Amino acid sequence: MKLKSLFFALSLGSFACALAQPSAQSSLDGYWEYRVPNGGVTFFSLKQTGETLTAIEDDHRTSFTGTIQSDKLRLAITVQSANGTFEIVYDGVRESADKFQMSRRAPGVRPGEVFETKGVFKRVDRDAVYPARLPLPPLEDQPDNGLVRTPPMGWNSWNHYHDQFDDATVRGMADAMVSSGMAAAGYKYIIVDEGWSSSRDANGNIVGNARFPDMKALADYVHSKGLKIGIYSSPGPQVCGGYQGSYGHEEQDAGTFAAWGYDYLKYDWCGARRVYQRTPADLEGAYQKMSEALAKSGRPIVYSLCEYGWGDVWKWGAKAGGNLWRTTGDISDHWESMDRIGFAQLDIQQYSSAGHWNDPDMLEVGNGGMTADEYRTHMSLWALLRAPLIAGNDLRTMTEETKSILMNAEVIAIDQDPEALPAVRTPPQDTSEVLIRQLANEAVAVGLFNRGAAPAQISFRWDSLHLNANLGGKSLEARDLWKHEAVPVTGDSYTALVPPHGVVLVRVAVKQLGTF
Ligand code: GLA
Numbered sequence: 296m297k298l299k300s301l302f303f304a305l306s307l308g309s310f311a312c313a314l315a316q317p318s319a320q321s322s323l324d325g326y327w328e329y330r331v332p333n334g335g336v337t338f339f340s341l342k343q344t345g346e347t348l349t350a351i352e353d354d355h356r357t358s359f360t361g362t363i364q365s366d367k368l369r370l371a372i373t374v375q376s377a378n379g380t381f382e383i384v385y386d387g388v389r390e391s392a393d394k395f396q397m398s399r400r401a402p403g404v405r406p407g408e409v410f411e412t413k414g415v416f417k418r419v420d421r422d423a424v425y426p427a428r429l430p431l432p433p434l435e436d437q438p439d440n441g442l443v444r445t446p447p448m449g450w451n452s453w454n455h456y457h458d459q460f461d462d463a464t465v466r467g468m469a470d471a472m473v474s475s476g477m478a479a480a481g482y483k484y485i486i487v488d489e490g491w492s493s494s495r496d497a498n499g500n501i502v503g504n505a506r507f508p509d510m511k512a513l514a515d516y517v518h519s520k521g522l523k524i525g526i527y528s529s530p531g532p533q534v535c536g537g538y539q540g541s542y543g544h545e546e547q548d549a550g551t552f553a554a555w556g557y558d559y560l561k562y563d564w565c566g567a568r569r570v571y572q573r574t575p576a577d578l579e580g581a582y583q584k585m586s587e588a589l590a591k592s593g594r595p596i597v598y599s600l601c602e603y604g605w606g607d608v609w610k611w612g613a614k615a616g617g618n619l620w621r622t623t624g625d626i627s628d629h630w631e632s633m634d635r636i637g638f639a640q641l642d643i644q645q646y647s648s649a650g651h652w653n654d655p656d657m658l659e660v661g662n663g664g665m666t667a668d669e670y671r672t673h674m675s676l677w678a679l680l681r682a683p684l685i686a687g688n689d690l691r692t693m694t695e696e697t698k699s700i701l702m703n704a705e706v707i708a709i710d711q712d713p714e715a716l717p718a719v720r721t722p723p724q725d726t727s728e729v730l731i732r733q734l735a736n737e738a739v740a741v742g743l744f745n746r747g748a749a750p751a752q753i754s755f756r757w758d759s760l761h762l763n764a765n766l767g768g769k770s771l772e773a774r775d776l777w778k779h780e781a782v783p784v785t786g787d788s789y790t791a792l793v794p795p796h797g798v799v800l801v802r803v804a805v806k807q808l809g810t811f
Contacts, residue, residue, distance in 0.1 A: 321392050323348065323363060326424050329385065329397055331414035333493050333505040335458075335537030338424045339370075353424060353569065359385070368395055368416070377627050378406070385416070393418035404457045425569050426532055429543055431580030432587060437616030440590070442597050444649045445711040446683045447559070447619065449484030449525065450477070451657050454628070454687025458490030458536050461506035462513050469517045471690035478522060480702040481711065482686060484559050484597070485517050486525030492539040501528075501539055501548050514556035525559030525597070526552055530581035531566025540566050546588040553592035560589065564602035578606045579615050586616025599654065609646035609653055619652040619683055626656035628664030630796055634746060637676040638728070644717035647681050654683050661688030661697035668797035670700050671777055672744060675798045678710035679718045679730050679742050705776040705802065709740045718742075727753045727793075737762060738804035740776075745793035753799070754790040762805050773803040 323343045327350075330336045338353040348361035350370050361370035366389035373382050381402045387395030397416040403409055450468055452460050469485050472478045493504035503510045510526070517524040528548060529540035541548040541562075552560060562585055564578070571577035582600050589596045600612050600620040612620035622643060623636045640655050647653045658677065660670045677684060686701055693701070709732065718732040718740075726747030732740045739760045743753040762771060773782040773789070782789060782801055791799040 323368075326419050326421055327416055328419045328423065329399065329414050329416045331412045334412060334414070335539075336533060337537045338419070340424075359383075361385075368397075377629050377632070387416050404455065404459055410459055426542065428570050431571075431577065432584055434576070434579055434583060434614075436614045437583060437586045437590070439613075439650055440595060440598070440616070440618065442595055442650060443618050443652070445713070445715070446652050446681050447484055447597060447599075448482045448684045448707075448711075449486055449523075449559075450482060450686045450690060451486040451488050451525070451561075452490070453488035454626075454657050454659055455662060455689055456490075458488075458538070460490060462508065465513060466516050468690050469520045469522055471693075472522060473520050475690055475693060475698065476702055477686070477690060478520075480704060481707055482684070482701075484523045484525050484685070486527070486559060486561060486685065487513075488527045488561065489534050489536050489538060489563070491527070492534070494539055495544070499544060499547060501541070501544065501551055504538070511555040518556060523558040524556070525561060525599075526555075526557045527561045527563065528552075529563045529566050530585060531564070531568065531570060533566040534563055535565035537566075541585065542567070542570060545585050546591060549585065549588035549592040549596075553589075553594035553596065556594075557596065558594075559597040559599065560585070561599040561601055564605070573605055575606045575611070578602060578608070579611050582612075582615040582617065590616070609643050612646075613648075613651040618650060619654040621654045621656060623655055626659060628659040628662040630665055630669050633659065633665065633669070633673050633676075634796070637673070637680070638746070640680050640682070641718065641720045641730070644680065647715070647717070649715055652681065652683055655680060657683075657685040657687040658701070659687055660700050661686070661693055666796065667696050667700070668794050670697075671800075672796060672798045674700050674703065674706055675742050675777075675800045676730075676744070678706045679732050679740060681710060681712075681715055681717075684710055703776065705774070705779075706800065709734065709776075709800075709802070721755075721759070725751075727751050729753065729755050731755070731760060734802075736804070738802060741801045741803060743791050743793050743799040743801070745795060745797050748795045750795060751793050752790055753793050754788045756788040757784065757803075758787070760803055762803065769805050770808055771803055772806045773801050776800045776802055 323341045327339045327341055328336050339350040341350045346362050346364055350359040357372055359370040359372045368387040370385040383401040385397055385399050387397035389395050395416040398413045400411050465487055491503050491507040493502050496502050514524045531540045532542040533540045567581055571581055597618045598616055600617040603624045604622040608620045626632050626636055636655050712734045714735045716733045718730040721729040728744040730742040734740055741755055745751040771784045773784050775782050777800055793799050
């Protein structure tokens with residue numbers, strides 16, 4: 296029998312078998328995908344024992360438990376998170392031996408919201424989950440693309456929306472970026488994170504999903520506002536939540552992003568772990584592969600590496616062509632997360648330089664999970680760290696307080712200071728931290744941080760700033776950048792009462808006496 300007809304006979308056989316057997320009795324053991332039309336795909340490895348199921352969701356390695364009774368399948372998991380306990384539930388009705396019509400219910404991003412999708416749950420081969428590995432390029436230093444000489448500033452959809460947003464949301468954010476004054480304050484990149492992609496067309500070109508029907512038109516719109524636009528993909532076949540990634544299509548996708556007019560790519564590892572190992576060679580090789588593809592596209596595209604700091608990315612991110620690289624896992628809108636991530640950056644500051652920035656993740660300012668004092672700490676710390684300032688809140692509904700934090704021009708100026716020197720940490724005292732950073736033009740920024748839960752007196756000595764004010768004709772002037780008022784330069788030191796989880800941020804400069 297010819298191979299082709301053998302396949303035909305076999306598949307006919309299994310079809311007949313599926314029809315003949317009572318469906319509830321055929322074992323569900325094996326690999327399955329849940330695919331949302333025009334959306335993402337999630338893979339499961341299923342094990343059936345009688346009517347009981349366990350299902351490992353591949354991407355997040357979470358284990359669902361469930362049941363198969365008659366033609367009804369149910370998978371559920373209870374998740375404990377910083378936002379409380381919640382359930383994710385899949386409910387399916389059998390259509391054939393290897394296929395169910397399915398719905399998935401999970402909490403939305405905001406408290407009380409529910410996010411429901413409908414899709415098809417069907418059996419797949421192992422190869423669909425773990426595609427064959429393609430070769431990576433030999434490691435080679437990539438040329439500097441000359442972009443983002445100061446840390447990039449912008450807005451990204453993820454912190455506020457996760458994947459639950461659309462083209463209109465992004466356009467609205469571009470409008471608000473301009474009308475709120477954020478653009479004038481320096482915020483420039485509107486970055487579309489996970490949730491825009493769907494699949495590939497007949498020519499293998501990546502396409503947007505139903506919520507993003509025309510990615511080029513979206514880019515044109517954002518450009519028409521005088522802004523730049525960013526997009527999101529992965530070295531893996533899918534991104535974290537199962538939307539299409541760039542695996543095996545790196546050059547083609549870079550060409551598409553360039554042709555659509557995108558100016559920034561956030562490239563997130565997640566789904567790549569189904570193809571590559573978490574070794575330095577694989578991490579660096581996969582990121583270099585896309586860097587080469589972006590260079591070939593001919594368009595200047597800021598390249599943002601997102602692999603959560605694995606393999607000490609700060610040591611090789613620039614060589615792989617990165618303009619910025621995430622140094623940590625995801626931030627969340629809580630004090631503990633922001634405080635832990637922010638202060639951990641102080642040990643790796645020497646790896647940031649013009650065009651190549653450590654990225655401690657995006658801002659949560661304005662999302663509601665922290666107090667105004669905590670958000671001022673967030674903004675001050677990120678500015679002292681020379682971190683990218685990527686807002687993650689709804690720019691259309693900002694309170695005056697949120698605006699005053701995100702658009703504090705004097706704090707932004709510290710972040711964007713052209714000298715880009717690292718901050719110096721003085722030995723912490725209990726929960727008090729003093730960070731000192733040399734700025735251009737004989738100036739210094741001093742952050743007095745209270746990481747404790749009670750108010751604290753925090754001091755610094757004027758002479759610890761090493762400003763040459765003792766020389767003739769000069770003196771020091773100081774300014775509180777949150778109160779927007781002068782600080783008297785008297786005595787040997789300055790002491791401030793800093794609120795719990797709060798900051799006092801002072802800029803001290805040398806002034807020529809008699810010049811004003
Ligand atoms: C990862 C990244 C986040 C965001 C999500 C999207 O967790 O670290 O910043 O892009 O993926 O799924």
